[in-house]
Amino acid sequence: MSATPDLTLWGVGTSRTIRPHWAMHELGLSYKVKPIGPRTGETKTAEYTRLNPRQKIPLLQDGDFCIGESAAIVAYLSRTYSTPDRSLIPETQRELAAWLEWCFFIVAELDSTSLYVMRRHRADALGHIYGVAPEVVAQAGEYFRQQLRHVEVALADGRTFLMGDQFTSADILLTTCLDWAVAYGVCICDNAQPYLERIQSRAAYQQAVAANVPVAPITPAAAKV
Ligand SMILES: N[C@@H](CCC(=O)N[C@@H](CS)C(=O)NCC(=O)O)C(=O)O
Structure with missing residues (x-):
């Protein structure tokens, strides 16, 4: 693994997408955001489907590695990027x-x-x-x-x-x-x-809430509520 990870997170606007945003803020990681939203058609493009055939957000790219499912992404980040100072996972x-x-x-x-x-x-x-x-x-x-x-x-x-x-x-x-x-x-x-x-x-929660905001308004039916 490189010293500076190349992280890109796809997805904003839902209770699932905020999870990896938050984990990365807790861990102090820098990452790029692809702010695609739910039910916008953006999960169905050819580019995104190649990365995530399930056509769901969120999705994390870590270099050439892709992982979906919000809880799995958060577990992956926790195991890979926890440090003694910033850890999201227990030890024993x-x-x-x-x-x-x-x-x-x-x-x-x-x-x-x-x-x-x-x-x-x-x-x-x-x-x-x-x-x-x-x-x-x-x-x-x-x-x-x-x-x-x-x-x-x-x-x-x-x-x-x-x-x-x-x-x-x-x-x-x-x-x-x-x-x-x-x-x-x-x-x-x-x-x-x-x-x-x-x-x-x-602070990391509040940063994640800000990072999880869609660029364009999401319709009520598409939003988390
Ligand atoms: N169990 C998955 C659920 C992911 C999911 O259902 N994402 C929805 C938005 S919350 C989605 O991408 N739906 C397809 C779409 O909006 O096009 C996870 O936790 O990541």
Whole structure:
């Protein structure tokens, strides 16, 4: 690996695209941005499809290496570019396993099974494609609240971050889901609210929010909410 990485991040404007922006700001990495947005047709161009046949954002190019899936990109950045001073990943094997457990839990239960289901079936989001289904949206919101109890239990011991004293990329994944839930009017639990405010005060979070803004306005149906 070269001393100065050649990083390009494709994608802005959603709860998934902000994750790698944020990880790179936490790690102090310089990178180029290709500000393509969701549902704009920009993920379907020949150039982009060659890089990412799945035609989804975000996508990271690190030199000649490409990786998609926001959680995988964040894990890759965490493992490749953490330093003793700036680390997004725990050190011991067991802590690493617990970190992975949180990452999979957040992506599977909070993002895919709850929030993305809401997105697909809300009238103001992708309901025009997948069908407007208020009952499904309500159930998915309730499922989110149930699953969030596991986070609340973990935070109830007074820890600062999901893994304790160390901020890791699991916190990046969780915060983006909490932001998304708040935007959808899902009540987040008592311990999650102060946690969210604590994390949102991080400089790297605010830099990522600024970096994740689309160049042209994204229509409500395409945006994260
Ligand atoms: N599981 C993927 C989901 C990526 C995804 O669905 N991205 C959407 C935007 S949030 C997308 O690119 N949709 C295709 C498009 O907008 O053209 C991840 O976390 O990266």
